[in-house]
Amino acid sequence: MSENDKVKVAVLGASGFIGAELIRLLAAHPKAEPVFLSSQQYAGRPLGQVVSGLRNSPVAGRRMRSLDELTKVDVAFSCLPGGVLPKVLDDVSAEADLVLNLGGDYRLHDAAEVAEHYPESAAGWRQPIPYYVPEFCPRPAEPVVNLPGCMASAAIYALYPLFAAGLVEPRVVVDAKTGSSGGGHGGAEHPALRDGNVRAHKLHGHRHAPEIRQAIGEFTGTTPDLQFSAFSLPVVRGVYAAAYTWLRPDAGAPEVRRAYAKAYADARFVRVAGGRSPMALPMLKTVNGSNTAEVGASAEGGRCVAVAALDNLLKGGAGQAVQAMNLIFGFDEGLGLAEVGAWP
Template sequence: MTDRMKVAVLGASGFIGAELIRLLSDHPQAEVSFMSSQQHAGKPLGQVVSGLRNSRLAGRRLRAADELSKVDVAFSCLPNGVLPGILDEVSGQADLVLNVAGDYRLRDPGEIAEHYPESAPGWRQQIPYYVPEFTARPSEPVVNLPGCMASAGLYALYPLFRDGLVEPRAVVDAKTGSSGGGTHSTEHPALRDGNVRVHKLHGHRHAPEIRQALATWTGTEPELQFSAFSLPVARGVFATAYTWLREGVDAGQVRRAYARAYADAPFVRMSNGRSPMAFPMLKTVVGSNTAEVGVSVEGSRCVAVSALDNLIKGGAGQAVQAMNRVFGLEETLGLPEVGAWP
């Protein structure tokens, strides 16, 4: 491509919206031409998002979403329930809409009503759910992207169910940093600092998302226990998935399944698991679009762990990766592969 794509970021003042602007600012084939914020319309970006005050876009003013003019791609980082009410207008101005919110992740009307009640009135079944490593490049004009903890759980579980190596049940323990609560979180830093606590033991909305995705991609919908916990860090998701091998399956088969599944995935890296420090950790992925996965087998018990940055691989980076694939660009274009260390 010779001409840079014009892109819009709707919901630019949130954590993922701001991260999208940061990533797209350095993308050689993209130009941020529109940024919206209903709450801060008319204010300069750098005044609203302190982390972008040194960006060359800092002086550009945020606008109302209904001022959107023609663009190639619109990234929607709006709160759940907002995009369905304006989707026709947005898709009329954008060749591709990539939704980072959860509006269209689920297909079952009952589960949508339970987990995304704000989105239920505008639900559209035909909108595809897209994870670059697991699904073909979409041709539809509107695409919904996965949740951050769902992504971590899927990277840990997918090879096992794809190759039919485990019993149809799993337990996933997912821990996330405070940015997962968004900019409007009311939790006081003094309660988060130095603390690990329960977020939700049962009924988390990423559970049906994981079950649905595995059923679609592998033909097996497992019985799933999904529990979420809060970590005293700003960014990152660390997921541990427990499964039970089918009779006759050994550790070698498990390792080969993961190697095959991610052989051509530039942003999913398998750790060798030879020592505890070789397994996935937040320090090696935060600041990058890379997800690390590791697996260990003892007898019939299989434990897989995955780690990723919730705002990048679990959000903004995943969306840029999807844009790259849809437009036939190099998949890694404009995306960091290495986290900040230490």
Template sequence: MDRIRIAVLGASGYTGADLVRLAARHPNVEIVALTANTHAGKPLGEVFPHLGMLRLPDLARWEDVDWTRLDAAFCGLPHGTTQEITAAVLGENPALRMIDMSADFRLRNLDVYAEWYGHEHKAPGLQVEAVYGLTEHYREAIGSARLIACPGCYPTAALLALLPIVQNGLVEASDIIIDAKSGVSGAGRSLKQNTLFCEAGEGLSPYSIGKHRHAPEIEQEIGAKAGGPVIVNFTPHLIPMSRGELCTSYLRLSGDASPDDLRDALAAAYAGEEFVRVVGRGVIPQTQNVRGSNYVQIGVFEDRIPGRAIVVSVLDNLVKGSAGQAIQNMNVAFGLDETAGLLQLPLFP
């Protein structure tokens, strides 16, 4: 088939840069446009020297891109900035596939979006058609979607571990505690005091306790599998490393379910999946086992407290948690081999 002509909105951010890194070696992709309004006119190698060896178009303002020439666009802009731009781009080229890595189209309920993001949704007509881009669970819908809302990194790690066991009624959906930790790149590339080296280094910090915006996203998807609304206990932490994410979920088992039942349900759910690995009993998932890759590791453990289990999931927040999953969704949307451009093995050490 002809190469898919793509643009990357927000190419000067960490997720945009990783999208370019992966797409540049994708056998079916041609990078036609890169946008970064604050760096317009610069070569990408000036913003990200590690990509300087690639032959790429210079960064441009998104308004200056000819969107009619493109087949797909990946959006790595901050939340709250994507809705109006997406509407404008799809207005110019209704046939384009928009694969959004921001939070702007993830929440189906517009009132919930307004509550958690502090403003009314600016493209409610498009929200109706947005498909949640958790590939392993929405593959069929993604295949025909024009607008794909890729999950956040924390929800990807948590939901891949929890959805199959909730759907099978093995745990009490009303009693889920998720302790999550992410590398500093998850906070984005803009200057923030809490991500300065002296602030984030040599320490571990929780943030947005009881009010993180990924919580309603996790609740939306778990509630859909549980058959009704749920509230989860979700606490994220910033850990002093560049990449990686680990979610430890504490669960109350249902009825006679055992941790082995949870592991069996996960193994059955992901038996045919390339990128999700359910490890054996006693094997502990670690972020260094997936760094730089699109792979996920999930492990199940018996808690010392009777009737409870612990599930640990790890991924690279910039790959499976963002850019890698976005490319995986593009592959599905265009009928390509789902693993195309994504089979890089983890970097270790």
């Protein structure tokens, strides 16, 4: 590409929370141009009428289109509901040089786990499609790339340094809490029940559990024995994950500190937070509105608690996808992405 060329971008499933966040980022990106926005439900209507938060966007007047109208683009971001992309991937790939999938259809490598956790995707599931976390993976050369889920991202960032350095036993418990936007437009919980409330969402069998096991095993060589439970928070944005592990006999607090410093020394969008004050540890207020994930860990008495916080719509979704696009196309990694959240 020449210096003045822009990447022609399609956002598939543009009316959802992640799709809208992608459009917001891409419309302000100096190297990208959103030229195709799809919505089967709202085809023909202007974007700004469908997504109120984008009515002041420079692309607010662009009309949503049916997916079968897709024409040639450099990259297509798929934010389609589960089970849809496997039915249309060949058609999308014929028009897009690169497909970045933000959905869960191809995250798992094991066919039996796909059938259990993504039954709507199983019929059209195929492998190999790379699972890409920018901080841990080489730049993919394949034309279809799958990105991680939001709660999985937080858990992976929290656990990776411990397993990469061989500091902990394989047994892990992860407690992940998420805001309401994580459920998308289809969430059925009434605001009166969500507001001022914290409740269990899924204590066993969450689809992010095999994803985390698979990713940690692939990135570090050790697959954890993982208990993953998810909870709902009375906030709109944010994921907060706490990972409880047991240190090996030769590991302690100094080794844990060194492991996190080493793992994220060159990671632009993962920051190691911590100190004597609890306010120095990761929290939602310091990451929401940014593409930055914060991680921190505390070891004492043979046990280690690692925590991670991120914005589920950005570092856990649209921001991570733009970061991936930047790296794949050879742009500056942070182009179009905020590193600092809104405060307070």
